Amino acid sequence: MDLLVNIDVPDLPRAIGFYTDAFGLTVTRRFGDGGAELSGWPVKIYLLEKTEGSLGAGQESRRYTRHWTPVHLDVVVDDIETAFIQAVAAGALPESEIRTEIWGKIVVMVDPFGHGVCLIQFLNRGYDELAPRLGDPAA
Structure with missing residues (x-):
C-alpha cells in the first residue's frame, strides 16, 4: 500500500x-x-x-482563492523560523503568527493556490506531550 x-x-x-x-x-x-x-x-x-472553474470532487467547481477543507498539509521542520521565511519568500501567505504550544511550534499559512499548509516544529515529546506519561496519576 x-x-x-x-x-x-x-x-x-x-x-x-x-x-x-x-x-x-x-x-x-x-x-x-x-x-x-x-x-x-x-x-x-x-x-x-x-x-479554475472546472468540475472537482463532490460536483463543486474548483476555485483557487483561499478555501477551507478538512485536509491540509502539515510540514514538520527542524527550524520553524527559517522554514517560515523560506515559504513566505516562495509565495506562501501567513494566516497566523508562529505560536508555541506544549507540543511544539506552529504557523498556519496558505499556498498561492488557496490550500492550507501548516509548518510544525515539534518540541520535547511532540504530540506525546498531550498524552499522560506512564506513572502519572492520570495515566
Missing part, C-alpha cells in the same frame, strides 16, 4: 516553483503539461493542473 498526495493547481509551472522553493522538493517526473511528481518528503506529491 502507498499514499499519494494530489494537489490541484491552476498553473503548473508556478506550483512547481512554489513547492520546490518553499520546501526544497524536487521534480522527479513530468506528466506532459498537466502534472508533475515531486519528491523530498516521505510521501510523493503530485501537482495536477486543473482549470
Whole structure:
C-alpha cells in the first residue's frame, strides 16, 4: 500500500516553483503539461493542473482563492523560523503568527493556490506531550 498526495493547481509551472522553493522538493517526473511528481518528503506529491472553474470532487467547481477543507498539509521542520521565511519568500501567505504550544511550534499559512499548509516544529515529546506519561496519576 502507498499514499499519494494530489494537489490541484491552476498553473503548473508556478506550483512547481512554489513547492520546490518553499520546501526544497524536487521534480522527479513530468506528466506532459498537466502534472508533475515531486519528491523530498516521505510521501510523493503530485501537482495536477486543473482549470479554475472546472468540475472537482463532490460536483463543486474548483476555485483557487483561499478555501477551507478538512485536509491540509502539515510540514514538520527542524527550524520553524527559517522554514517560515523560506515559504513566505516562495509565495506562501501567513494566516497566523508562529505560536508555541506544549507540543511544539506552529504557523498556519496558505499556498498561492488557496490550500492550507501548516509548518510544525515539534518540541520535547511532540504530540506525546498531550498524552499522560506512564506513572502519572492520570495515566
